[in-house]
Amino acid sequence: xxxxxxxxxxxxxxxxxxxRYILEGxxxxxxxxxIAMVFSLIVxxxxxLLRLVRNPVVAFVAGLWVDLFRNLPLIFLILYxxxxxxxxxxxxxxxxxxxxxxxxxxxxxxxxxxxxLVLYNSAVIAEIxxxxxxxxxxxxxxxxxxxxxxxxxxxxxxxxxxxxxxMVPATVSQLxxxxxxxxxxxxxxxxxxxxxxxxxxxxNFFTDVQAxxxxxxxxxxxxxxxxxxxxxxxxxxxxxxxxERSGTKMEAIGGLEDQLQTAEAx
Amino acid sequence: MPGLALISFLQDHxxxxxxxxxxxxxxxxxxxAIAMAVGTLIAALRVAPSPGLxxxxxxxxxxxxxxxxxxLLFISFAGLRxxxxxxxxxxxxxxxxxLYTGAYVAEALRSGVFSVGKGQIEASLSLGMSYRxxxxxxxxxxxxxxxxxxxxxxxxxxxxxxxxxxxxxxALGDLLKEARIVVSNTFQTDExxxxxxxxxxxxxxxxxxxxxxxxRRYAIRR
Amino acid sequence: xxxxxxxxxxAVLLAAFALGAAACGDDDDEEPAGGGxxxxxxxxxxxxxxxxxxxxxxxxxxxxVKYDVPPFGFQNPQTDExxxxxxxxxxxxxxxxxxxxxxxxAISDNRIPFLQDGTADLILSTMTINxxxxxxxxFSEPYYIATGRILTKTDSPIKGLKDLAGRxxxxxxxxxxxETIREQxxxxxLRLVDSYSECLELIQNGAVDAVSTDxxxxxxxxxxxxxxxxxxxxLTTEPYGAGIKKGETQMVEFVNGxxxxxxxxxxxxxIYDEWVGQYVDEKQEPPTMTLQEAIETTS
Numbered sequence: 009x010x011x012x013x014x015x016x017x018x019x020x021x022x023x024x025x026x027x028r029y030i031l032e033g034x035x036x037x038x039x040x041x042x043i044a045m046v047f048s049l050i051v052x053x054x055x056x057l058l059r060l061v062r063n064p065v066v067a068f069v070a071g072l073w074v075d076l077f078r079n080l081p082l083i084f085l086i087l088y089x090x091x092x093x094x095x096x097x098x099x100x101x102x103x104x105x106x107x108x109x110x111x112x113x114x115x116x117x118x119x120x121x122x123x124x125l126v127l128y129n130s131a132v133i134a135e136i137x138x139x140x141x142x143x144x145x146x147x148x149x150x151x152x153x154x155x156x157x158x159x160x161x162x163x164x165x166x167x168x169x170x171x172x173x174x175m176v177p178a179t180v181s182q183l184x185x186x187x188x189x190x191x192x193x194x195x196x197x198x199x200x201x202x203x204x205x206x207x208x209x210x211x212n213f214f215t216d217v218q219a220x221x222x223x224x225x226x227x228x229x230x231x232x233x234x235x236x237x238x239x240x241x242x243x244x245x246x247x248x249x250x251x252e253r254s255g256t257k258m259e260a261i262g263g264l265e266d267q268l269q270t271a272e273a274x
Numbered sequence: 275m276p277g278l279a280l281i282s283f284l285q286d287h288x289x290x291x292x293x294x295x296x297x298x299x300x301x302x303x304x305x306x307a308i309a310m311a312v313g314t315l316i317a318a319l320r321v322a323p324s325p326g327l328x329x330x331x332x333x334x335x336x337x338x339x340x341x342x343x344x345x346l347l348f349i350s351f352a353g354l355r356x357x358x359x360x361x362x363x364x365x366x367x368x369x370x371x372x373l374y375t376g377a378y379v380a381e382a383l384r385s386g387v388f389s390v391g392k393g394q395i396e397a398s399l400s401l402g403m404s405y406r407x408x409x410x411x412x413x414x415x416x417x418x419x420x421x422x423x424x425x426x427x428x429x430x431x432x433x434x435x436x437x438x439x440x441x442x443x444x445a446l447g448d449l450l451k452e453a454r455i456v457v458s459n460t461f462q463t464d465e466x467x468x469x470x471x472x473x474x475x476x477x478x479x480x481x482x483x484x485x486x487x488x489x490r491r492y493a494i495r496r
Numbered sequence: 497x498x499x500x501x502x503x504x505x506x507a508v509l510l511a512a513f514a515l516g517a518a519a520c521g522d523d524d525d526e527e528p529a530g531g532g533x534x535x536x537x538x539x540x541x542x543x544x545x546x547x548x549x550x551x552x553x554x555x556x557x558x559x560x561v562k563y564d565v566p567p568f569g570f571q572n573p574q575t576d577e578x579x580x581x582x583x584x585x586x587x588x589x590x591x592x593x594x595x596x597x598x599x600x601x602a603i604s605d606n607r608i609p610f611l612q613d614g615t616a617d618l619i620l621s622t623m624t625i626n627x628x629x630x631x632x633x634x635f636s637e638p639y640y641i642a643t644g645r646i647l648t649k650t651d652s653p654i655k656g657l658k659d660l661a662g663r664x665x666x667x668x669x670x671x672x673x674x675e676t677i678r679e680q681x682x683x684x685x686l687r688l689v690d691s692y693s694e695c696l697e698l699i700q701n702g703a704v705d706a707v708s709t710d711x712x713x714x715x716x717x718x719x720x721x722x723x724x725x726x727x728x729x730x731l732t733t734e735p736y737g738a739g740i741k742k743g744e745t746q747m748v749e750f751v752n753g754x755x756x757x758x759x760x761x762x763x764x765x766x767i768y769d770e771w772v773g774q775y776v777d778e779k780q781e782p783p784t785m786t787l788q789e790a791i792e793t794t795s
Contacts, residue, residue, distance in 0.1 A: 011357045012357070079434070079478040079479075080471060080475070081435070081436075081450065081474060082434065088463070091463045091467075092463055092464065184339075184340065191345065202345070205348075220356055221353050222349060222353030222354070222356055222357055225345055225348040225352075225353055228345055229342075229345045229346070229349065232340060232342055232345065233337055233341050236340035236341075237336055240340065
């Protein structure tokens with residue numbers, strides 16, 4: 009126990025570049041998560057709409073796609089994309105990344121990582137959106153149709169805006185999961201926080217101060233807990249706000265990794 | 275025909291895939307057992323009438339839900355070993371996955387308990403049953419039935435997360451790891467990964483079927 | 497009187513400053529961007545339709561190196577720069593071509609795919625020449641001869657291959673040692689990881705009993721931790737070669753040319769002494785093995 013709290017084991021934090029180096033890495037993880045989320049929202053919306061389309065074949069195929077990517081391990085997708093993505097795409101990435109972007113982004117693997125993250129996450133988002141839309145009381149769509157709005161109009165003006173607003177807390181929740189998932193891209197040699205943590209622990213070559221594995225990763229764990237906890241509180245506040253405003257809310261079982269249920273969808 | 279080539283590929287590397295598949299299954303089952311045990315304990319803390327215990331449970335949940343599994347693996351394996359604890363890869367891997375998922379199990383059970391309704395808890399306490407007995411005989415059995423579906427989802431999440439253990443420095447030979455070894459020997463990425471995908475979908479599919487079956491038999495729809 | 501002398505001094509100072517600035521400016525114009533070998537030889541210009549020409553047009557050559565294997569390729573977290581034997585070789589090739597070297601991390605698993613899909617133009621990443629790999633990519637002539645050894649803690653009872661039975665041995669996924677250990681010590685419990693830095697971590701914390709790979713990589717580990725040592729006979733001979741995409745014969749010739757020059761003019765010896773010689777008590781001559789011999793030796 010004293011090993012954990014022994015101050016000499018924490019000296020590495022204030023030595024040299026270590027603190028900044030790791031923090032920079034952590035920022036890279038957060039950035040990747042945000043970028044992936046933005047694209048996942050777009051693709052997820054498309055997928056969700058495809059599933060709600062009248063044409064049963066399209067809806068079915070979209071559903072199959074979503075189920076496929078929700079059931080495969082994310083690390084599987086990341087590794088596969090890293091190995092299988094055509095070089096032309098990766099070249100295009102490396103050519104277009106500006107020079108001022110951090111070293112970690114220069115690698116074409118970031119593109120592979122983002123593709124994998126978006127493929128996976130958009131499927132989850134699609135489910136969240138579908139749940140959000142389905143959680144609306146039936147009365148809404150019935151009233152819209154009764155008022156003479158077409159299917160498209162009722163979707164565009166009544167259902168979607170309300171449904172999408174309901175999914176905000178769940179989306180913030182999913183961002184927490186995404187943050188954690190970004191650590192997986194360390195496997196394909198992107199120098200984000202995990203890689204940097206390992207480099208710091210093995211850098212005894214350069215400094216006299218030992219950076220023990222346990223302490224470095226406790227620190228990294230702390231970074232994640234702080235950021236994610238704040239996000240989860242935000243999500244809960246948003247959810248409570250929704251409940252106040254609309255009287256109903258999307259029944260989400262708090263925090264379950266991307267598995268969501270609503271009273272309707274069960 | 276490409277289909278035949280795929281099948282002969284599987285035959286060539288059958289041993290590797292079977293070995294990886296069984297490691298994954300074992301890992302998931304052990305971790306799930308740990309998650310259920312720990313999750314039940316933490317859920318009990320969370321619904322206890324003592325605010326101190328609630329907070330304790332809360333700290334556990336918030337810590338393990340917000341920290342990435344990969345970080346946990348490093349801490350539990352490399353970190354602990356450096357601290358002098360002789361923990362092996364299997365223990366560290368299943369413990370990490372179990373403790374991690376346990377936090378989610380605790381939350382799912384907590385929701386389940388709340389779905390049982392305060393009235394029942396109050397009634398049984400007023401009848402003279404101890405808190406422990408109330409939990410054991412009244413609350414938990416009903417809560418479990420409500421949470422079959424969320425627990426099933428967690429099982430699926432666990433199957434997917436198990437792949438992380440293989441790629442970490444724990445170096446366990448799970449399904450994904452074996453597929454990568456096959457790729458390093460044959461350079462046939464698509465075929466090797468195809469069969470790994472089939473393996474994982476098989477497991478998640480089985481879990482889904484199991485959950486649906488149990489739901490039909492036991493679940494309470496509220 | 498005072499006013500005049502002040503202005504005099506000012507004028508002299510200004511003139512001196514102007515002259516100095518002009519002189520410095522001229523020097524800057526003459527020095528090439530890479531510093532170092534300031535403009536004695538200009539690089540041979542290649543036809544822009546060739547791979548080398550395209551690299552020259554781009555102005556940089558992408559070289560895959562290890563980021564965690566001192567002393568051949570490793571990233572210094574204090575400076576974020578990559579350094580090492582392989583890195584210095586890479587710089588020499590880039591300089592000869594008149595371009596900037598851009599280093600990326602190439603772990604054992606993705607060295608060959610990187611060449612095949614063009615992510616890297618050149619791989620200098622402690623890669624052993626063997627017939628299997630030679631089918632997928634081109635190799636330069638051997639630039640270093642490493643030998644396969646076993647690394648253990650100094651107090652370990654393991655003294656050689658035979659002692660590996662039933663013990664946990666670590667090596668990298670996709671490296672030649674996977675097969676070597678399976679063949680030569682079939683009863684060993686092989687643990688495969690992504691990179692040797694993980695193997696080092698595992699042997700330091702006791703999770704594995706031995707690590708097996710090229711002696712130079714093992715040396716890099718010993719440099720970091722002197723409670724480790726190498727045991728046993730040479731398992732294999734591991735000639736390192738630079739990796740180049742299949743079919744790029746012009747580039748192979750070019751790289752071989754640079755290597756040959758370095759072996760002749762003493763630069764190879766310099767790099768060796770700096771990165772290996774000062775840690776290991778062995779002297780080494782530049783390798784004279786040919787590529788053909790290398791492939792035969794490793795088969």
